[in-house]
Amino acid sequence: MDELTFRSDKAVKPDKNTKIREWQINALQTSLGEKLCYLLPIIHAIGGCDTTSRLYGIGKGLPLKKAMSNTSFAKQLEQVLDCSTREEMKTSGEKVLVELYGGKNTESLDSLRIRKFKDKVVRCASSVEIQNLPPTLDAGQYHIYRAFYQAKCWMSKDEDCALxxxxxxxxxxxxxxxxxxxxxxxxxxxILKLIMCQCKGDCSTNTCSCRKQGLKCTNACSECRGDACSNSTAIDVTEDDTDL
Known part of the structure; x- marks a missing residue:
């Protein structure tokens, strides 16, 4: 077989200070081994490409490094590629995502997300940026599905993928x-139904979004705070209460 060479696209218009990099594909294939080469499409797709979503903060290098150094992770990737049903893939894909986000093999993706959130709340001086958390299983499963579909299309011998x-x-x-x-x-x-008004008055008409929806104002309302308007919940002070 003729030698295949991959050259960086920077070689099209090389800068005088730019060192052009080349890779010998046949040598690289031998170095990686047959099993890892088989996993490269799913590794590339899970890390994010033009046709799949990207895992925030993970990058493309981490899945490859883990597949090269962690036989258990490589096995999980292989199971994703070999799954025949979406339910099987959801289970295998969850294990892959938990591993990528540094979770324990006994954790679910949702429990890992909660643990990471609690850790950040304790350690962060500012609000937690949720994009830094692992995805929920509900969202993560669709990333795995798209990665699987893309990998299978790349690996298909036919021009059109059967999936x-x-x-x-x-x-x-x-x-x-x-x-x-x-x-x-x-x-x-x-939470989705939580409505907050911004009334400047006493919330006595239906211009108050809380009153219009049949809800009492709460302390989430920006002006009345749920205790300084006609639409707030009245506090029943009994004689026994005043004696306390």
């Missing part, structure tokens, strides 16, 4: 493929 994108993390919206983000709501109903 359907809409079965693996994508949805058809008016003829365009868009990523499916998650199935669950982003927050519990009681």
């Amino acid at each position: 359907r994108a809409v079965d693996w993390g994508w949805q058809d919206l008016q003829g365009k493929l868009m990523p499916r983000t998650m199935d669950c709501q982003p927050a519990p109903d009681n």
